[in-house]
Amino acid sequence: MDSLLQAFIFLTAGVIAVPIASRLGLGSVLGYLIAGVIIGPFALGLLNDATQLMHFAEFGVVMMLFLIGLELQPSLLWRMRIPILGLGGLQMLVTTAAIAGIGLFFELPWQTAVAIGLVLSLSSTAIALQILSEKHLMNAGSGKSSFAVLLFQDIAVIPIIAVLPLLAIIPPLADSNTEAVIHHANDGNLIAHLPGWQQAVIIIFAVMTIILAGRFLTRPLFRFIADSKLRELFTATALMLVIGIALLMTTVGLSPALGAFTAGVVMANSEYRHELEANIDPFKALLLGLFFISVGASIDFNLLSERPLLILEIVLGLVVLKFLILLSLAALFKIPGGGRYWFSFALAQGGEFGFVLLSSSLENHVLPKATVDILTAAIALSMVLTPLLILLNEKLVIPRFKEETTPDIPEDHIEEQENPVIIAGFGRYGQIVGRLLIANDIPVTVLDHSASHIERVRRFGFKVFYGDAAREDLLHTAGAAHAKVLVIAVDDREKGNAILRMAKHNFPHLKVHTRAYDAMHYHQLKADGADYISRELFLSSLRVGEKTLLALGMRAYQAKRQALQFAKHDQATTDRLGEHLEDSKRYVSETRQAQEEVLKILRGDRQAPRTSEDHAWDATGHE
Numbered sequence: 001m002d003s004l005l006q007a008f009i010f011l012t013a014g015v016i017a018v019p020i021a022s023r024l025g026l027g028s029v030l031g032y033l034i035a036g037v038i039i040g041p042f043a044l045g046l047l048n049d050a051t052q053l054m055h056f057a058e059f060g061v062v063m064m065l066f067l068i069g070l071e072l073q074p075s076l077l078w079r080m081r082i083p084i085l086g087l088g089g090l091q092m093l094v095t096t097a098a099i100a101g102i103g104l105f106f107e108l109p110w111q112t113a114v115a116i117g118l119v120l121s122l123s124s125t126a127i128a129l130q131i132l133s134e135k136h137l138m139n140a141g142s143g144k145s146s147f148a149v150l151l152f153q154d155i156a157v158i159p160i161i162a163v164l165p166l167l168a169i170i171p172p173l174a175d176s177n178t179e180a181v182i183h184h185a186n187d188g189n190l191i192a193h194l195p196g197w198q199q200a201v202i203i204i205f206a207v208m209t210i211i212l213a214g215r216f217l218t219r220p221l222f223r224f225i226a227d228s229k230l231r232e233l234f235t236a237t238a239l240m241l242v243i244g245i246a247l248l249m250t251t252v253g254l255s256p257a258l259g260a261f262t263a264g265v266v267m268a269n270s271e272y273r274h275e276l277e278a279n280i281d282p283f284k285a286l287l288l289g290l291f292f293i294s295v296g297a298s299i300d301f302n303l304l305s306e307r308p309l310l311i312l313e314i315v316l317g318l319v320v321l322k323f324l325i326l327l328s329l330a331a332l333f334k335i336p337g338g339g340r341y342w343f344s345f346a347l348a349q350g351g352e353f354g355f356v357l358l359s360s361s362l363e364n365h366v367l368p369k370a371t372v373d374i375l376t377a378a379i380a381l382s383m384v385l386t387p388l389l390i391l392l393n394e395k396l397v398i399p400r401f402k403e404e405t406t407p408d409i410p411e412d413h414i415e416e417q418e419n420p421v422i423i424a425g426f427g428r429y430g431q432i433v434g435r436l437l438i439a440n441d442i443p444v445t446v447l448d449h450s451a452s453h454i455e456r457v458r459r460f461g462f463k464v465f466y467g468d469a470a471r472e473d474l475l476h477t478a479g480a481a482h483a484k485v486l487v488i489a490v491d492d493r494e495k496g497n498a499i500l501r502m503a504k505h506n507f508p509h510l511k512v513h514t515r516a517y518d519a520m521h522y523h524q525l526k527a528d529g530a531d532y533i534s535r536e537l538f539l540s541s542l543r544v545g546e547k548t549l550l551a552l553g554m555r556a557y558q559a560k561r562q563a564l565q566f567a568k569h570d571q572a573t574t575d576r577l578g579e580h581l582e583d584s585k586r587y588v589s590e591t592r593q594a595q596e597e598v599l600k601i602l603r604g605d606r607q608a609p610r611t612s613e614d615h616a617w618d619a620t621g622h623e
Contacts, residue, residue: 009046013039014289029130030387032289036296037384060287061126061352062246063280065154065257068129068147069264070273083145087333088152091347094325095121102317111167115366118160119358119375120318122351124383125150125257126288131390132346142339145330146346154258157353161253164357165364199253206252210245210259214266222272226466235279242280257353271454274447275467278474291352299380303373314378319385323348338401345393349386350379419443422478423487424469424499426457429515430489445478449490470498472506480507488514493521497528504529519574535574542567 013035021031039046096117103113128146129138137143194202218241225237245263246256267273304311323344330340358376361367367375421437421444423430430446437444446464448454454464467474469490480486486503488496496514503512513532516522525533542563549559 009039010290010293014293018289028134028289029127029292030384030391032292033296033384033387036293037299038296039293040297040299042299042301059243059246059256060284060289060291062256062260063242063284063287064126064129066242066245066260066264067277067280067284069261069266070268070277080144080148083148083333084152087145087329088149088156090329090332091149091326092121092153092156094329095322098321098325099318102321112367112371115164115167115361116371116375118164119354119361120350120379122153122157122354122357123150123322123347124349124351124386125154126291126352127349127383127386128346130288131387132342135342135390135394137339137342140339140342141335142342142346145333145335145339145343149347151261153351154261154353157258157356160357161360164360164366168365203252206248207259207262210248210263211266214263218267219270219272222270222275222466226272226275231468234275238276238279239283271464272466274465274474274477277477278467278471281473281477295352295380295383298376299384300373300377303377304381307374311374311377311381314374315381315385318350318378318382319348319389338398341393341397341401345389346386348389349382352383354379419445419479419482420484421445421487422447422469422475422480422483422485423489425449425488425490425496426454426464427489427491429491430487431457433487433489445483447474447478470495470502472502475499475503475507480510483510485511485513488512493517497524500525500528500530522574538567538570 014032017035017038018028018031021034022028037043096114099117099120100110100113103116104110108116128150132138132143132146138147222234222237225234241263242260245259249256249259267276270276326344326347327340330343335343355376358367358372358379362369362372421442423434423444423446426434426446426448430448434444434446447467447469448457448464449466449468454466457464465478467478469475469478469488475486480503486499486507488499490496490499500512500514503510511531512529513534514525514530515534515536516525517536519535522533522535545566546559546563549562550556554562
């Protein structure tokens, strides 16, 4: 009962606060944070233990990094090595050095100053990427640079955790709260008691297991699941995969988020990528919302009331210092005008992995509990402050610059996300359309719902993704918001109709080209808004009829003209008959009249005098 009540309170707070914050232009992240503050123990008191929920909600960060990994092929990561290592590495190095220097100025031991610098050098992956995604900047120079820095920070968490014990200078404490934090930090780590070299071997083995399993085992697994035709089973398998990776990483003492990211990169070339994204994304969004609520609820207002000036100075000093460092690095790496301010404001806060490092610092006696509590409050408040800084940037700073439209980093975005054409179904019909477009250097995204068919087609070099194009979320993931044309080439009439209706409802800008199985289906597709309808077998049948006339002795020009006249009249008749679908008698009468009309037209055409163009047709026999 208590857990249901807690879940109800969380969802209610989010449902009320987020729409209000969005309407006020504050963004969803700030809405979640405000909701957490309101229901937290220091306001309404509806939530007594936000820490436990935060550990659960952090799984949203794990899912987010898995989805990010799915969008990054290893080759793209290699091309991004300069911004990741250069920009990301410099950001952490300069920020750590600056904060450590300030600590030394205030006569802190150098070990403590360095530890605080490492903790505060991290930024919030969850908040920054969520905000940049909402502002549609992930493909711009600011978004890609931000991602490069955040990725380096997430990877750097592991060596930082390894280095922290070397900075210990304070004696072990017997405080019960400290022991509880230490016990929690070791939860799930089954190799903490082993010698260092054994831990290293086990960690390498765990990472290699993720890479090899993602490379060789996931494809047959998802093909087996896809053949069951049960969508919920695919969702369960996707969640099982992410949870299993997180559990394995926790067991060996590594970051679950980094393990999930690695698995996502390994599976970036999988044909099941879009389906995985579509199934996991709703859970990721919900858990990230819970994470932001728990951050707001975890702010210790008692500590804030006891030492308000100190915490406020740390928060403002951290944000201003990181902003100035980021702005300087943005200029050094030539991020264009307004983009450098998006980049600097988005990353000028503490990060969720800072909480992890603070727990590790307390565990290894690097920082005293009083310092950890103050820094925890400061990081949480800096995260709360970020959406307000973004709003300030958007209202006052960015209007001075032209809108950023050109990505600064030269890496191409994943082609499948923004291709101009999406083909739903890649059987005989879809393959012909796709081959023609590809031969004209037009990239296409191909979706097919047959796992076995995908396996066959991929052998010939086509890049096909598994997924049901009738799902709005999957079509959106495949790039429907950016595409210009959707070609429906599925061999299931009802499925094709469903895709058409869904596409026209959710993506009205998208031109939909499809095929009709018969005249009745043609009228149905036309009523549903199809932009171009090809009647199945009509052109091929017409061509065979023309060749048959030639075989029976009719001249080439005359056979061609007969076919063209028949096609023109038949199309006009089909459109006219669509007005009488509800009146069967009138429909039959109009059909008979159309048959008489075409007889007169074709007979009259055969008796028409020949032209010079007809003589040319007759001489060559070609179209």
